[in-house]
Amino acid sequence: MTDALPQTQLAVKWYPPRCDVRLESVPVPRVQHPDDAIVKIELAGLCGSDLHAYRGLEDISQPHVCGHEFVGHVVALGESFSPTSSPSRPPLYGTLRVGDKVISPFTTSCGDCRFCRLGFTARCVSSLLFGSPALPGAQAQYVRVPDAGGTLLPVEPSSPLNAILDKNLLLLADILPTGLFVAMQALAHPKLAPVLTGHPWPASESEFLKMEASASAAPLTHEDRTLTVGLVGLGPVGLCAAIALIDRLASLSVPLRIVAVDTNPIRRTKAQTIISTFSQSTLEELHVVDPDEAQVIVRKWGGGGCHAVLEVGHSISHRWVCPNMSHNAQVVGTPPALTLSHGLLAPSGVLSSCGVHQAPALPFTGREMYNTNMTLEFGRCNVRSLSDAAAGLLVRQQDALSEVVERIVPLTNAVEAYERFESGEWGKVVFNVWA
C-alpha cells in the first residue's frame, strides 16, 4: 500500500543543545506495525510546547523531527485495519480507510489499555509524543501514526467539520482541547457546582453521589451565582481556554467575570480583540491586564478571590531562555506563575494548570493548601477523548477561533518561525508543508 510514497521529504529537525532547528530532507516513514497509519500532511502547527525542546528545557540530546499538530489524509494503513476487526478493538480499526481526512492528537493512544478505556487517553500505557526522540514529528510532509485506530480523529463526510478551514481544524490537535481541558477541570469540579447550579456544596457534588447540604446558611444571592475566573497566560492555549469558558458559561446562562493576565502587551491586545468578537455571552466583565493590575481587580470584586484560576503559561523572565535572547519566555507552571495564580484564587477554589511543566517543586506548603482548601489540577490533556467536545466547540465558536492562528508560512520558513514565535513577536504559526 505504500509503493506510491516518495522516498524522501522535507522536515524540520531539532538539534541539541538548544535553539537550533534545520530544514532537512529525511526518509518518508513506512508502516512498521499492523496498527500504523501513514498520513500525508496538509498543514502542521508550531506549538508553545515545541519550544520546550527548542529551548533545551527537555532532558533530551537526540536530534528529531519536530511538531505534534497536523491535519492530513491517510495514505497507508497496516494490516490491522479491516472491516472484520475484533469488536473489542477501538472502532477505527474497523472503519478507517486510505483517503480519510484526519486530525491527530499530539500524543498517540492505543484505545485498548485501561487508561484509554476510562477516557484518560493522555496516560495511555503506550502513548508516544509526536516530535520527540521516540516518534518523529509532523513538521514534515508525511508522518507515521502508531496505534492509529485509537489515535486519529477522522473527519467524517457528514461532519460539520468539513465546513471548517484546515488551519482551524488544526486547533483540534492540541491547543483547543487543551484550552477546553484546563477550563473543564475547573468547571466540572464539584467546588464550582454551587455557583453554576445554585445548590450549595455538597448537594450538587455529582449526579450519583448527591447529598443534601445541611441547612445552616442563608440562601445564595445573585452575586454568589456569578463565576469569577483568573486566566494566567494569554498565548494560543489561553485564548482557547477563554473561548471554551465563555462558550460554556453562555450555555449555562451563568454570569462570568474574567481577569486575564499576561505581561506581553501584544498578547493582551490580541486577547482583548478575540474575546470581543463574541456575539453571545454572559461575560459581565473582562479585564485584560498585567499581574499587578490583576490583584487590584480581584480585590475590588471581593469574595476573597476568583472561584477558579486557569494557568496556561505566564510570561516571565526566566533563567532557562536561550542564552542569546533577552526577552521573556512563556513557561507554564513555574513557581512565579503558580504563586500569582494562588494569589488570585479564593479559598475553596480550583487552580487548573495545563501545559508541559518543568522541574521546579510546587511553591505551596501543606499549610497553605489547608488554609485555602485549594484544589490543584495538573496534567496532560486527554485530547482524543475530548475530541468530540472540542469539535463541537470549534463549530460553535469558529469566528472567534479563526483568529487564533495568525499566519500560515511555508515549511521553508521554519527557522524564522521558531525564532519569532519563541520571542513572542508572532502568535500561533501554521506550516503549509507543500508550499
Added chain:
Amino acid sequence: MTDALPQTQLAVKWYPPRCDVRLESVPVPRVQHPDDAIVKIELAGLCGSDLHAYRGLEDISQPHVCGHEFVGHVVALGESFSPTSSPSRPPLYGTLRVGDKVISPFTTSCGDCRFCRLGFTARCVSSLLFGSPALPGAQAQYVRVPDAGGTLLPVEPSSPLNAILDKNLLLLADILPTGLFVAMQALAHPKLAPVLTGHPWPASESEFLKMEASASAAPLTHEDRTLTVGLVGLGPVGLCAAIALIDRLASLSVPLRIVAVDTNPIRRTKAQTIISTFSQSTLEELHVVDPDEAQVIVRKWGGGGCHAVLEVGHSISHRWVCPNMSHNAQVVGTPPALTLSHGLLAPSGVLSSCGVHQAPALPFTGREMYNTNMTLEFGRCNVRSLSDAAAGLLVRQQDALSEVVERIVPLTNAVEAYERFESGEWGKVVFNVWA
C-alpha cells in the same frame, strides 16, 4: 438567661512550649454577642489535631482551653435568637432554643457570608477554631459558641440521632465528617466517575456539563469498574474514611479494593477488626499493611496504581515530636506521607489529603504532576454543610462506628489521656466532663 450558670468550671489548658496540659478552674463563659450560645457540655473529644498544639507545632504561645469536639445542651442564647429572626439569616437563628441538644463542628461558621452560602463553611470569613487562642475550647464543662445559629447542629426530637449514644454523636463534631470529606473529595471527583458509572471520561463529568467522550476506545471491562483506593493513616479519621468509603461504594454497587497503610501495628489491628464488622459491602479485597507491603499489593493489582489515595496522617518518625518522646508521630500531609501516597496512585488519580497540614512544601514538581495527571485535594472539612450527610452515615454504620471511640475517661485524667493518645498507645479518647 445566664444567671443560673456557675462562676467557675474545670477545663484542660495548654501551656507553651509543648506537651504541657493542665486541669484548671476557669471562668464559665457568658454570652458576649447577640449571636452567641452557651452550651453545657456532656462529652468532649480528644482529637489528633489537638496534638498539633500539644506538640508545639502551631505557631502559638498563648495558653488556652483545649478541645474542639463536644455534644451538650444549650443553656443560654444571645438576643439574635428569636422566632421573628430575619428570613435572610440562617434558619437556626429562628429555631434554636435553650434546652436543645446540640453537636458542634470544630469551627464556627456564620452562615451569612459568601463561603457559608456556597457551603464552604470551613472557610467562613469569621470562622474560629474551638480550642485555640482565639476561642476557648470544649475540654471543659461549658463553652461559648459564636455565630451559634450558623454553627450548631441540633439533634431534633424526631431525629434518628436520638437513638445514638453521645460518644458516637461526638464523631459528628469532626472526625466522621472529616473522614467522609476526604473520601468524598475523591469519590465525587470527575476522574473517578468512569469507574463508578461505567461511562468513560468526560461523559460523566457532571450532570450539567455533560459531554460525550469521543469513540476511540474499547468498552470498559468489569475490572475497569472496580475501584482501588489507598488509605494512608489508620487513626480515627482513617477509620471514618474507610467506613464512609465502604458505605458509599455499597450504595453504588461498585466493587472496592482497599490497601490501608499504617506503621503502627495497634492501629492496623483495630482497622482490620472494625472493617470486618461490615455486614453489607462490596469490598473485594482489604489489605491492612505497612508501607512496603502496600507497594507490592498495588503493583500486583496492576493498572499503574490506585484510582485514589486518601491521606489522613501517616505514622512517621518526625523531628517535631516532643523532645522527650521516642515514638513515632502521626502527622498529616508530611512529605513522606505524600510521597508514599503518590507512589500508590495511578496516573489520572486523585490524592485527597485531610487534616491540619504543617509547613513543609509539597514534595512534588510540576513535571511529576504533569506526568501523572495528578489532582491534589487539600483543606479543612466543611463540617457544618456535611452534617446531614455525616449523620446519615452515622445512623447507617453505627455498629462499625461505635468501635471508633475506645474509652471514656473523666476530665481529671486529661494529662494521662494526652500522653497516651499522643504516643499512639490509646486510640480515640472522650472525656466525661462531669465525672
